[in-house]
Amino acid sequence: MSQLFTKIKQVYWLLFLLLPNWTFAQIQGQPSFFIRGTITDAQKTPIPYSSVGLYRVVDSSLVTGTAADDAGKFELSAKEGRYFVKISMVSFRERVIPNVNIQNQDVQLGSLVLNLSTEMLKEVVVQGERSTMELALDKKVFNVGKDLANSGGTASDILSNVPSVAVDVEGNVSLRGSGNVRILVDGKPSGLVSIKGGSGLQQLQGSSIERVEVITNPSARYEAEGMGGIINIVLKKERKEGINGSFDFITGNPDNFGLGANVNYRKKNLNFFVNYTASYRKAPGRSTLYQELWRNDSTFISRQRSENELKGMYNNARAGIDYFFNPKNVLTGSYTYRLNKGKRFSDIQYLDYLSNTTNLQSITNRTQDETETEPNSEYALSYKRTFTREGQELTADVRYLDNWEKSDQYYTQKTLLPDGNPSTIEDILQRSLNDETEKQFLVQVDYVHPFGKDGKLEAGLRSSSRDMTNNFSVTQQVADGAWMPFDSLTNNFLYEENIHALYGILGNKMGKFSYQVGLRAEWTGVTTTLKKTNEVNPRKYANLFPSVHVTYDLPKQHALQLSYSRRVRRPQYNDLSPFMTFSDSRNFFSGNPDLNPEFTDAFELGHIKYFDKGSLSSSLYYRYTMDKILRIRRVNELGYSTTLPENLATEDAFGAEFAVSYTPFSWWKIDGSFNFFRAITDGGNLDEDFNSDAYSWFVRKTSRFTLWKDTDLQLRGNYEAPQQMPQGRRKAIATLDLALSRDILKDNGTLTLNVIDVFNSRRFRSIVEGDNFYTETNSQGRLRQVNLTLNYRLHQAKKAVKEPGEGDY
Numbered sequence: 001m002s003q004l005f006t007k008i009k010q011v012y013w014l015l016f017l018l019l020p021n022w023t024f025a026q027i028q029g030q031p032s033f034f035i036r037g038t039i040t041d042a043q044k045t046p047i048p049y050s051s052v053g054l055y056r057v058v059d060s061s062l063v064t065g066t067a068a069d070d071a072g073k074f075e076l077s078a079k080e081g082r083y084f085v086k087i088s089m090v091s092f093r094e095r096v097i098p099n100v101n102i103q104n105q106d107v108q109l110g111s112l113v114l115n116l117s118t119e120m121l122k123e124v125v126v127q128g129e130r131s132t133m134e135l136a137l138d139k140k141v142f143n144v145g146k147d148l149a150n151s152g153g154t155a156s157d158i159l160s161n162v163p164s165v166a167v168d169v170e171g172n173v174s175l176r177g178s179g180n181v182r183i184l185v186d187g188k189p190s191g192l193v194s195i196k197g198g199s200g201l202q203q204l205q206g207s208s209i210e211r212v213e214v215i216t217n218p219s220a221r222y223e224a225e226g227m228g229g230i231i232n233i234v235l236k237k238e239r240k241e242g243i244n245g246s247f248d249f250i251t252g253n254p255d256n257f258g259l260g261a262n263v264n265y266r267k268k269n270l271n272f273f274v275n276y277t278a279s280y281r282k283a284p285g286r287s288t289l290y291q292e293l294w295r296n297d298s299t300f301i302s303r304q305r306s307e308n309e310l311k312g313m314y315n316n317a318r319a320g321i322d323y324f325f326n327p328k329n330v331l332t333g334s335y336t337y338r339l340n341k342g343k344r345f346s347d348i349q350y351l352d353y354l355s356n357t358t359n360l361q362s363i364t365n366r367t368q369d370e371t372e373t374e375p376n377s378e379y380a381l382s383y384k385r386t387f388t389r390e391g392q393e394l395t396a397d398v399r400y401l402d403n404w405e406k407s408d409q410y411y412t413q414k415t416l417l418p419d420g421n422p423s424t425i426e427d428i429l430q431r432s433l434n435d436e437t438e439k440q441f442l443v444q445v446d447y448v449h450p451f452g453k454d455g456k457l458e459a460g461l462r463s464s465s466r467d468m469t470n471n472f473s474v475t476q477q478v479a480d481g482a483w484m485p486f487d488s489l490t491n492n493f494l495y496e497e498n499i500h501a502l503y504g505i506l507g508n509k510m511g512k513f514s515y516q517v518g519l520r521a522e523w524t525g526v527t528t529t530l531k532k533t534n535e536v537n538p539r540k541y542a543n544l545f546p547s548v549h550v551t552y553d554l555p556k557q558h559a560l561q562l563s564y565s566r567r568v569r570r571p572q573y574n575d576l577s578p579f580m581t582f583s584d585s586r587n588f589f590s591g592n593p594d595l596n597p598e599f600t601d602a603f604e605l606g607h608i609k610y611f612d613k614g615s616l617s618s619s620l621y622y623r624y625t626m627d628k629i630l631r632i633r634r635v636n637e638l639g640y641s642t643t644l645p646e647n648l649a650t651e652d653a654f655g656a657e658f659a660v661s662y663t664p665f666s667w668w669k670i671d672g673s674f675n676f677f678r679a680i681t682d683g684g685n686l687d688e689d690f691n692s693d694a695y696s697w698f699v700r701k702t703s704r705f706t707l708w709k710d711t712d713l714q715l716r717g718n719y720e721a722p723q724q725m726p727q728g729r730r731k732a733i734a735t736l737d738l739a740l741s742r743d744i745l746k747d748n749g750t751l752t753l754n755v756i757d758v759f760n761s762r763r764f765r766s767i768v769e770g771d772n773f774y775t776e777t778n779s780q781g782r783l784r785q786v787n788l789t790l791n792y793r794l795h796q797a798k799k800a801v802k803e804p805g806e807g808d809y
Contacts, residue, residue: 143210282310384396703716
């Protein structure tokens with residue numbers, strides 16, 4: 001296994017375990033007691049992820065540490081003695097609580113207020129900044145702003161560099177090798193990952209993202225959807241007093257020009273926030289395909305070369321208001337509007353041979369000219385109430401999504417003789433019109449009720465309804481200039497989905513054991529309709545989804561967790577839609593209206609070790625899946641292929657994952673991850689040749705160097721090993737990214753230069769084989785990208801400052 005590391009500060013300890021009711025520091029031989037508290041700002045707003053360290057008074061040595069949870073709460077464990085507590089957070093003054101004495105009972109510190117660092121004094125002390133990667137046994141939090149290579153990129157670029165996550169050439173996202181992952185934005189569904197699937201994330205500028213949360217084995221409080229787990233993208237929003245924010249200006253090659261603003265203004269009980277990003281991007285790509293078709297003792301060979309370019313304007317605006325009735329009640333209303341206009345042009349050349357590649361038969365050139373418009377809206381209203389008792393809270397959320405997409409495409413096709421002269425085959429001019437709509441209404445209520453010393457009861461409900469339409473038509477111009485429809489490719493597809501859910505979770509702690517047991521019930525109704533042919537396919541089913549998480553705290557800052565959950569992958573709109581892609585006239589992709597859902601039982605054993613200069617997180621996992629959904633490629637006797645999702649019998653997936661952090665020197669910080677997995681797929685229900693036993697692994701490593709004051713250099717490497725698939729194999733991918741940053745404008749600005757894919761090696765290569773064909777592909781969806789980004793901060797100090805005498809004990 002490679003040595004893989006993440007950044008951590010030497011001044012204080014940031015525990016990766018984010019759940020506040022669990023602690024690593026267990027002292028053998030003597031009883032331990034708890035120190036608890038809640039960290040807020042001056043307006044009583046919780047400050048999540050603040051670093052909390054417990055130190056001995058005698059020698060100021062660190063005893064243990066933790067990070068506050070999303071509600072600003074923390075919990076430490078130690079034996080009897082005299083201590084002091086140090087709390088640190090970027091943009092806030094460090095605070096020290098002296099004379100914390102444990103004498104045969106727990107200590108309640110109550111609400112601890114941190115003050116903003118608004119004055120730049122002569123004595124500047126660099127405090128520990130939030131780690132790029134914060135680990136918990138069931139969740140990983142990636143603070144993406146700390147990764148220099150993310151500057152100027154999109155949400156898709158950011159996810160492609162999150163450990164355990166992979167993004168393919170089409171923008172599809174997978175987690176631990178599974179393509180079925182639930183992607184949320186701010187914990188809720190978003191239009192960005194609906195009609196277009198994960199590829200819509202290519203339209204979201206990375207500068208609007210605060211962090212990414214990866215939940216590999218979710219509890220019952222989360223949707224059961226997502227066999228591989230959940231990825232939650234958290235957008236930036238401030239709640240600090242006064243006006244503050246940050247601004248980004250981007251330029252790059254190939255063309256990448258953008259600006260972003262994240263601003264808020266708070267006055268007493270009102271907080272206004274605005275997030276706006278606008279960008280113009282030109283994304284060139286290229287691909288090749290080699291195929292052999294065997295028919296009647298003859299071999300027909302086709303070579304295919306494609307070059308494409310997508311350019312467009314992307315606008316994302318989000319605005320909202322927080323109203324604080326009092327420190328324990330807040331109502332938030334927000335509106336998001338996206339308007340994207342793109343132009344796609346592709347040029348495909350087909351070279352057809354007989355028997356061998358020296359016997360050229362014909363040359364065919366095909367072009368695609370597409371104009372695409374996507375106006376999307378999202379309305380949200382949220383309420384949160386906290387009660388007098390610590391940990392008791394009620395949240396409610398209502399949101400409505402209204403998405404629309406219009407695509408107008410023209411195709412030309414011309415066939416030539418091997419010498420380049422015109423053939424007798426007539427030229428083709430075709431047009432495809434595609435109108436897609438989506439309307440979704442969502443209601444969610446969650447309640448948490450603590451009991452006893454460490455007990456907690458959670459309950460909630462969720463109801464969503466979604467209606468989607470796709471009016472698709474293809475026509476071709478005939479000799480007299482008229483346009484004739486392709487009846488087989490013209491229809492109106494309707495998708496109606498209703499999902500209702502209830503859940504309950506019970507959690508408690510007994511000595512070194514913490515447990516959480518949950519059950520979620522979901523009722524699903526999906527109906528698909530093809531209007532022209534009046535084909536109606538209703539599906540209704542009810543399922544139970546249990547989850548269990550058990551944690552055991554070991555001495556010397558170790559902890560173990562065993563978890564289980566049941567998950568489902570329901571066929572979504574794109575999985576069921578029968579319409580085929582038409583840009584490539586020989587290779588068609590579509591959904592499958594007869595697809596069934598797949599169900600997975602997921603088990604995971606996790607471990608965390610916290611040591612002197614870093615941390616180690618490891619996990620072993622196993623997933624058993626029934627009705628496994630995979631895309632199967634078939635080639636007909638003319639050499640034309642269709643690829644669509646189908647249900648295979650089962651899949652057994654095993655894996656091991658490691659994430660390590662280390663800071664060998666104050667000027668050198670390293671982080672990384674390693675994942676190894678094995679997938680045994682039984683596709684014998686379709687074809688005995690679809691059985692496979694696949695091994696693969698991938699590794700990511702980042703090194704960040706401080707060259708001199710305020711200047712950093714970062715190198716990031718990624719490697720994905722080859723992987724066997726039911727129909728062939730995927731080849732290895734190796735990439736390197738480079739970034740250099742420097743603070744300017746009196747530390748109010750940061751200038752970052754990065755090169756994504758230095759060697760232009762991010763290519764997706766695969767071999768697919770069937771009874772009558774062999775196909776080899778090589779795709780590069782994005783070429784090497786160079787970006788220069790300026791980030792300017794308004795009333796947001798990059799460095800925390802302490803006043804004379806503060807923080808000294």
